Amino acid sequence: MNLKSWGTSYLGVIVEISRSEKLMGNESLWYPFTPSSGPNPHQIVKGEGKYVFDYLGDRLLDATAGGVACVILGHGRKEIAKAVQEQLEELEYYCLFGYSHPLAEKFAHEIAQRTPGDLNHVFFTNSGSEAVETALKAARAFWYRNNQAQKTKFISLHNGYHGMNFGGISIGGLTENRTTFGPLLSGCTQVPAHDIGLLQEEIEFQNPETIAAVIMEPVQAAGGVYPPPEGYLTEVRELCDRNNILLILDEVVCGWGRLGHWFGGHRYGVVADIMTTAKGLTSAYIPMGATIVNERIHQNFIGGGNIEFMHGYTYSGHPAACAAGLTVVNILEKENIVSNANSVGRHLQERMRELVESPIVKEVRGEGMLAAVEFDSEDCFGTVTQVVIAMQKQGILIRAQEDHVGIYPPLTFTKEDIDTVVDGLTDVIGKLS
Numbered sequence: 046m047n048l049k050s051w052g053t054s055y056l057g058v059i060v061e062i063s064r065s066e067k068l069m070g071n072e073s074l075w076y077p078f079t080p081s082s083g084p085n086p087h088q089i090v091k092g093e094g095k096y097v098f099d100y101l102g103d104r105l106l107d108a109t110a111g112g113v114a115c116v117i118l119g120h121g122r123k124e125i126a127k128a129v130q131e132q133l134e135e136l137e138y139y140c141l142f143g144y145s146h147p148l149a150e151k152f153a154h155e156i157a158q159r160t161p162g163d164l165n166h167v168f169f170t171n172s173g174s175e176a177v178e179t180a181l182k183a184a185r186a187f188w189y190r191n192n193q194a195q196k197t198k199f200i201s202l203h204n205g206y207h208g209m210n211f212g213g214i215s216i217g218g219l220t221e222n223r224t225t226f227g228p229l230l231s232g233c234t235q236v237p238a239h240d241i242g243l244l245q246e247e248i249e250f251q252n253p254e255t256i257a258a259v260i261m262e263p264v265q266a267a268g269g270v271y272p273p274p275e276g277y278l279t280e281v282r283e284l285c286d287r288n289n290i291l292l293i294l295d296e297v298v299c300g301w302g303r304l305g306h307w308f309g310g311h312r313y314g315v316v317a318d319i320m321t322t323a324k325g326l327t328s329a330y331i332p333m334g335a336t337i338v339n340e341r342i343h344q345n346f347i348g349g350g351n352i353e354f355m356h357g358y359t360y361s362g363h364p365a366a367c368a369a370g371l372t373v374v375n376i377l378e379k380e381n382i383v384s385n386a387n388s389v390g391r392h393l394q395e396r397m398r399e400l401v402e403s404p405i406v407k408e409v410r411g412e413g414m415l416a417a418v419e420f421d422s423e424d425c426f427g428t429v430t431q432v433v434i435a436m437q438k439q440g441i442l443i444r445a446q447e448d449h450v451g452i453y454p455p456l457t458f459t460k461e462d463i464d465t466v467v468d469g470l471t472d473v474i475g476k477l478s
Contacts, residue, residue, distance in 0.1 A: 176208075394411050
């Protein structure tokens with residue numbers, strides 16, 4: 046089996062098991078981010094706490110929170126399922142286009158109580174990609190309504206990930222996500238990550254009077270887990286303020302405790318003008334995203350009698366998703382999950398640093414409950430493949446990327462769970478060195 050022939054830079058979990066039987070629905074389902082050749086995707090059939098079970102009955106420690114850092118509270122939380130069921134029995138759906146329902150109002154309030162600064166007005170979406178799209182449209186519409194319609198450009202960072210809608214891939218810094226979909230949204234440029242001087246030069250080159258917003262993740266997640274240098278985001282905030290440019294923080298991954306704080310803005314002491322969130326928002330039990338704006342932006346859309354923001358989605362603020370989200374927030378508070386993520390996250394980073402001693406490890410990066418190991422070999426992809434397969438044989442799922450593996454477990458992980466994962470990595474990497 047030539048695994049490299051079907052590899053991509055976002056290849057997901059690789060499995061070695063040869064599947065002679067056809068899994069039901071396999072030929073009908075068009076999988077996202079998945080090569081069409083090679084072994085069948087690994088079929089997960091059940092989740093229970095920190096574990097998942099595959100169709101062969103194997104129990105696997107899920108150090109990826111559902112594969113892409115979503116399931117922050119672990120699998121099979123019955124209280125979330127119960128809240129969703131009860132809401133579906135009470136009111137399964139009503140739109141927010143000129144209507145409302147109690148759970149959307151309550152959940153928006155609960156979100157606004159926890160976001161940094163005056164980020165207190167919530168626009169519900171169905172995913173992180175839609176949240177980013179909403180943020181870009183809100184930024185352009187804000188300047189349009191301020192009689193500065195020339196401010197349409199966006200500046201983002203190399204290696205950043207902002208979803209897969211047209212706006213998201215236009216500002217995204219991962220080339221392979223953009224190549225086949227051009228032409229993309231005009232007025233989007235990227236600069237090398239975490240270099241404030243180069244960002245300032247690009248702002249000057251583009252002319253601040255034409256720039257709507259700068260957008261970035263607090264920690265670049267999908268692109269390889271790159272935390273910013275201390276003070277960088279503060280400098281970005283100051284640079285945006287001096288040049289009358291909005292700052293958008295994409296917290297789809299970093300929000301809801303992933304960095305050991307409620308949001309990345311809290312971790313780095315920065316309040317954005319617009320913030321996006323998803324994933325942990327409902328712990329992935331029901332799809333949902335949100336775009337949160339500050340008072341200045343929201344006030345700009347108030348009054349006039351007409352529809353000020355011509356934007357929305359059929360399922361924005363879906364009652365079942367709101368029920369899931371409210372239950373997630375309650376669990377986060379009641380079980381001190383964010384505090385646990387802070388403590389266990391520090392332990393994760395300490396343990397991961399032990400791996401740098403290996404001759405095949407190029408770099409270990411991380412922040413909070415996000416970590417990555419980048420390899421230094423002639424065939425990084427081959428090394429990644431071997432590591433992921435060997436870890437799975439030990440009963441542990443980690444995330445595979447082109448030159449590194451990622452660990453972003455549920456925030457309910459204990460220090461002992463982290464030890465299990467890192468001890469496994471240490472053993473596997475040691476045998477490959």
